[in-house]
Each structure stands twice: as C-alpha cells, then as structure tokens.
Amino acid sequence: MLSATATLDPAFRVAPVSRRTFGSFVEHLGRCVYTGIHEPGHPTADADGFRGDVLALTRELGVSTVRYPGGNFVSGYRWEDGVGPIEQRPRRRDLAWHTTEPNTVGLDEFARWTRKAQVEPMLAINLGTRGVVEALDVLEYANLPAGSALADQRVENGSKEPHGVRMWCLGNEMDGPWQVGHKTAAEYGRLAAETARAMRMLDRDLELVACGSSHSRMPTFASWEAEVLTETYDQVDFVSLHAYYEPVDGDVGSFLASNADMDRMIEAVIVTADHVGAKLRSNKKIMLSFDEWNVWYASRFHDIPPREDWPVAPRQLEDQYDVTDAVVVGSLLISLLRHSDRVTSAAQAQLVNVIAPIMTEPGGPAWRQTIFHPFALTSRHARGDVLRIEPDSPRYETARYGDVPVLDAVATWDEEARAATVLAVNRDQEQPLTLEVDVRALPVDVVREALTLADDDRSARNTAEEPDRVVPRPNTTAQLTDGRLRVELPPVSWSVLRLGVAA
Ligand code: AHR
Numbered sequence: 107m108l109s110a111t112a113t114l115d116p117a118f119r120v121a122p123v124s125r126r127t128f129g130s131f132v133e134h135l136g137r138c139v140y141t142g143i144h145e146p147g148h149p150t151a152d153a154d155g156f157r158g159d160v161l162a163l164t165r166e167l168g169v170s171t172v173r174y175p176g177g178n179f180v181s182g183y184r185w186e187d188g189v190g191p192i193e194q195r196p197r198r199r200d201l202a203w204h205t206t207e208p209n210t211v212g213l214d215e216f217a218r219w220t221r222k223a224q225v226e227p228m229l230a231i232n233l234g235t236r237g238v239v240e241a242l243d244v245l246e247y248a249n250l251p252a253g254s255a256l257a258d259q260r261v262e263n264g265s266k267e268p269h270g271v272r273m274w275c276l277g278n279e280m281d282g283p284w285q286v287g288h289k290t291a292a293e294y295g296r297l298a299a300e301t302a303r304a305m306r307m308l309d310r311d312l313e314l315v316a317c318g319s320s321h322s323r324m325p326t327f328a329s330w331e332a333e334v335l336t337e338t339y340d341q342v343d344f345v346s347l348h349a350y351y352e353p354v355d356g357d358v359g360s361f362l363a364s365n366a367d368m369d370r371m372i373e374a375v376i377v378t379a380d381h382v383g384a385k386l387r388s389n390k391k392i393m394l395s396f397d398e399w400n401v402w403y404a405s406r407f408h409d410i411p412p413r414e415d416w417p418v419a420p421r422q423l424e425d426q427y428d429v430t431d432a433v434v435v436g437s438l439l440i441s442l443l444r445h446s447d448r449v450t451s452a453a454q455a456q457l458v459n460v461i462a463p464i465m466t467e468p469g470g471p472a473w474r475q476t477i478f479h480p481f482a483l484t485s486r487h488a489r490g491d492v493l494r495i496e497p498d499s500p501r502y503e504t505a506r507y508g509d510v511p512v513l514d515a516v517a518t519w520d521e522e523a524r525a526a527t528v529l530a531v532n533r534d535q536e537q538p539l540t541l542e543v544d545v546r547a548l549p550v551d552v553v554r555e556a557l558t559l560a561d562d563d564r565s566a567r568n569t570a571e572e573p574d575r576v577v578p579r580p581n582t583t584a585q586l587t588d589g590r591l592r593v594e595l596p597p598v599s600w601s602v603l604r605l606g607v608a609a
Contacts, residue, residue: 109540110499110513114526115547118494121447123518127439128485129171129228129453130164131398132216134179135203135460136422141468142458143219144211148469156219159472163464164223164457167478168485173228173275173397173453174216178202180278181234181286185244188212189263199416201286206416213248214260217269227269228397228453233277233297233317234287241301242308245274249309273313273451275397276301276338279320279348281330291330295337302341315344315395315451322349322371328378335382335392344395344451347375350402350461351434360506362533362598364434365441365514367507368399372445395451399438401431401477402461423460427475429564429576429598436480436559436600437514437531443484444516446492454481465570473573476566479559483578483602487527490520495528495543502534512539513595519548526550528603532595539595543603546589550605553591556584560599578602 132138141148143164146155175183179202187196187209195209213229220227229248231241243256248269250257257268279285280294289297294317302314316338319327331345349371351364372394379392403425413420427435435454442452458464463478474482499513515530526548532539557578566576583594584603595601 107540108500108512108534108537109542110497111542111544112495112497112515113544114493114495114517114519114528116491116493116519116521117547118496120444120492120494122491123443123488124446124450125170126451127170127442127446127449128168128481129173129397129451130167130169130457131173131177131453131455132175132457133177133460134175134200134207135177135456136424137419137459137466138456138462139211140419142466144215145468154215154218156222157466157472160458160464160466161223163472163474164225167463167482169223169225169457170485171226171228171273171451171453172220172223172457173230176202176230176278178278178285180230180232183232185213185232185240189214189247189259203422204413204416205420206418208418213244214263214265217265226273227271228273228275229271230275230278231301233280233294233301234285237297238301238304242304245305245308272311273315274305275315275317275346276342277317280317281324281326282320291326291333295334298334299338299341302338306341313344314342315346315397316342318345318347318375320348322367322374328374331375331378332382335379339382339386339388339390339392342392344393345375345379347371347394347396348398350398350400350404352401352403352405354506357505358430358535359502360504361430361434363504363507363510365437366510368438368441372396372441372449376448391448393451394445394449396442396449397451397453398455399452400455400461401425401427401434425461426567427477428567429476429559429561432476432480432559432576433531433598433600435477436484436529439480439484440514440516440529440531443488443492443518443529444494467570471570471573473568473570475568476559476576479578480600483557484529487602487604488518488529489523489525489527490518493517493519513541524549524607525554526605528591528605530595530601530603532597532599534597536597538597541593541595543591544589545586545591545605548605549607551586552606552608553584553586554604554606556581556593556601556603558596558599558601560596564598
C-alpha cells in the first residue's frame with residue numbers, strides 16, 4: 107500500500123480562491139452554440155430559444171465566466187453580422203472550422219444567455235482580420251450608454267442597458283500559423299497595445315487579456331510572451347495561456363501527470379512576465395488568464411479530412427470522456443488553484459458538445475460527461491483561501507514529464523464558514539494510496555463529505571442512455587481523529603474531502 111502525507115495550516119496561504127478560475131468557453135464551433143446552448147423548438151427551450159436543460163446544467167457546473175465567441179472562430183468574425191433582426195443577418199463561411207455560420211446567435215443573444223446562466227461574459231475581439239476601429243465599435247455597442255451610433259443601435263435592437271462586459275481578450279492564439287490573420291509577436295504586440303489603449307479611452311473600466319502562446323510546445327513559447335508583454339505591459343492586465351492534454355501512444359502514466367506540464371507552463375509565464383516587468387522597472391504584476399484548457403483528443407480531430415460542404419453546426423470535436431479523463435481534469439483544476447496568486451482567470455474549453463462537460467442531443471436530452479463532476483465539485487467547494495499543503499508522496503517516472511508525485515492535492519480554507527476542502531488525486535494505476543493529512547492547525551473535527559470518482563473500468567463513460575454511469579461516490583474510508591484526516595484513495599482517482607466543525 108502506498109502512503110502520502112500533507113499538512114493543512116491557515117498560515118500557508120497562497121491567495122483567495124478567484125471565482126473566475128471556474129470559467130468556461132462558448133465558441134461558434136460545432137454544436138456548442140447551435141443545439142448546444144441554443145435550440146428553438148427543443149422541449150426545454152425558453153422564449154429566446156435557449157435550452158433550459160443546458161442552462162440548468164451550466165448553473166450546476168458552477169461556471170463563473172464564459173468566454174465568447176472564439177477561439178479560432180473569432181479571428182475571421184464580424185461581430186455586426188450577429189446583431190439586429192435575425193432574418194436580415196448574413197450567412198458567412200467560417201474559415202477556422204470550415205462551416206457556415208448562420209449568425210442566429212450573436213452578441214445580444216449571448217449577453218441575454220449569460221444573464222440567465224448567471225455567469226460573467228468575457229468577450230474576445232477579432233485581431234486576426236480586423237483592428238482598432240472594429241474593436242472600438244464592438245466595445246461601444248456592448249458597453250456604452252445610448253448617445254452614439256452603435257450604442258443607439260444596441261438600444262434599437264432591444265438591449266436598452268449596456269451589457270457591461272469587463273473582460274476582453276485581445277484576439278485569440280495569434281502566435282498560431284493556423285490562425286486566420288496569424289501574426290509575429292512584434293506585429294501582434296503593437297496591434298494589441300494600440301487596441302488596448304484605444305479601448306481604454308472609450309471605457310476605463312476594462313480588464314484586458316493579451317494573447318500568450320497557444321501551448322507550451324510552440325517554438326516561440328516564452329519569447330512570444332516576452333515580446334508581446336514588452337509592447338503591452340502598461341495596457342493589459344492579463345496574458346493568456348492555452349493547453350490541451352491527451353494520452354500519447356497509450357502512455358497513461360504521462361497523461362495522468364499532464365498537470366506537471368500545466369504547472370511548468372504557468373511558472374514559465376510568471377517568470378517571463380516578471381522579467382519584462384523588471385526590465386520596465388514596473389511595480390505592476392501581470393495576471394494569468396488560462397482561458398483554454400482541457401483534455402482534448404486533438405490527434406483524432408486532425409485525422410478528419412477537410413470538408414467541402416460548409417455545413418451548419420456539424421458534430422465536431424465531440425470527445426466522449428472516461429474516468430481517466432475526469433481524473434486528469436480534476437488534477438488540472440488542482441494546478442490552477444495552487445497558482446491562485448497569479449492565475450486569477452481560467453476557462454475550460456468548451457462548455458457544451460465541443461470537448462465539453464455537457465453533452466446534448468438535438469431534440470433530446472442533455473447529460474453530464476465524466477469531467478463535469480470534478481469541475482462542479484471543485485467550483486462548489488473550493489472556497490476562501492487556497493492553502494499550500496506541503497505534500498510528501500511516493501513518486502514515479504513518466505516519459506513526458508520526468509519524475510512526478512503519485513499524490514497531487516491542494517486545499518482551501520474558508521475562515522468564515524470554518525470549512526476546509528481537500529482535493530486529491532492518486533495517479534498510481536495499480537495501488538491505492540493512503541493519505542494522512544495533519545489538520546491540527548485548523549479548528550475542524552468532522553468529515554462533512556468525502557466523494558471519490560474512480561471505477562474498475564477506467565474507460566467507462568456517461569452516455570445519453572446511461573448518463574450516470576460514472577459519478578463521484580461516497581468514500582467511506584475517510585476519518586478524522588486527533589487532528590488527522592486519513593483516507594484511502596483508489597488507483598486513478600479524484601477525491602473531494604470536506605471538513606468542518608461539529609455543531
Ligand atoms: O477550443 C478549440 C480551439 O482550440 C479554439 O478555437 C482555439 O483557440 C484552440 O486552438
């Protein structure tokens with residue numbers, strides 16, 4: 107039997123949990139928008155055509171922010187196509203995903219949906235094929251009170267009050283050669299800086315995100331961030347990070363350690379941003395927006411030949427997630443949380459149907475994929491301050507990321523509610539791991555809840571027919587005695603352990 111230890115002490119505080127860590131992403135891609143969030147005629151659809159079942163699951167997922175409308179899609183998008191009378195909106199060829207965009211859903215519909223879903227909108231602007239003036243136009247349309255042409259147009263289109271969007275992404279993955287309007291760091295850095303400067307002249311109360319690298323294996327990783335931030339440092343609040351993980355050549359040990367890469371990527375971007383800040387003699391700290399992350403079986407997607415039929419909302423990137431995928435998603439959330447001092451915004455990509463925790467069938471049900479559960483439970487229970495937990499764990503060797511601990515964990519402490527939450531992953535594929543957590547520094551004396559997601563069949567998935575095949579189940583081994591929490595974590599498992607004070 108493997109064993110590991112950790113210590114919870116409110117003095118080991120990293121930072122408050124940022125609610126924006128629990129963001130998600132809705133792109134005009136595949137069936138994320140059409141038959142995902144929007145399906146007029148669906149039995150649960152409301153008067154605006156939004157699926158009520160998806161709205162309910164979005165709220166249950168505990169999503170805080172939703173990034174929109176892309177993604178690669180945004181780099182060829184004309185936002186004005188998506189406003190005004192729906193019957194007058196143009197159909198456009200989308201070069202990013204080779205589909206036809208009907209523009210039935212646009213900015214005003216999305217803003218309405220965010221209010222129903224009780225989430226904060228985060229808009230991306232097109233800096234691929236467009237520039238400063240179009241950024242100012244969409245900002246005026248979205249955020250300015252009546253009194254100028256585009257703000258008045260919004261009012262005429264039925265949204266009297268400004269949408270009040272605070273967070274704006276200055277383009278998407280502009281370092282990627284696949285991006286429509288791909289740019290060098292120098293080209294993008296200047297454009298992003300001037301766009302940000304102009305946007306702030308129109309609306310002072312913005313939080314702006316400069317594009318970082320599309321992933322840590324990009325040849326320009328780190329030098330891209332350094333060059334872009336040198337241009338934009340005073341104008342932006344965040345730099346973005348994107349990362350997707352999948353097993354390569356059946357190497358599950360490395361896949362389970364995916365967040366070792368996420369940790370390194372975050373730490374590399376922090377030192378790069380701080381290096382630029384030091385060179386500029388700046389006191390300002392740039393925060394990190396990890397605004398695309400997930401498990402994505404991207405290698406399967408690249409096998410699909412290009413289509414010539416330009417379909418509307420085809421089935422694209424509809425990954426079906428299993429138990430191991432859910433454990434990896436749980437551990438990626440652990441990484442984001444333990445970097446809460448700098449990662450204060452994140453978005454799992456995406457929300458529905460497209461590499462998503464929520465799946466739907468047109469005219470049929472919506473259900474929770476396996477990865478829904480660690481996200482929902484982490485969002486619900488990670489409250490208060492994130493704590494460093496000083497773990498001591500056996501380690502194992504991975505082909506991709508070297509030596510990694512078998513245990514991955516983080517904890518939060520909510521002083522007001524006097525509640526602690528431990529999130530823990532056992533990455534071992536054969537053996538259970540006994541975890542002993544010293545909680546003597548906290549006034550807790552009872553295990554309120556212990557849930558574990560694991561299964562003898564790690565390829566088990568949830569489907570429309572069997573939506574609850576994989577769910578977190580009570581872990582009856584969890585015990586808290588004499589200031590020590592002891593729990594057995596099954597092989598390849600993710601757990602949430604909630605501690606409190608007996609009444
Ligand atoms: O989320 C899917 C795609 O992944 C996004 O459109 C793009 O930004 C990233 O490459």
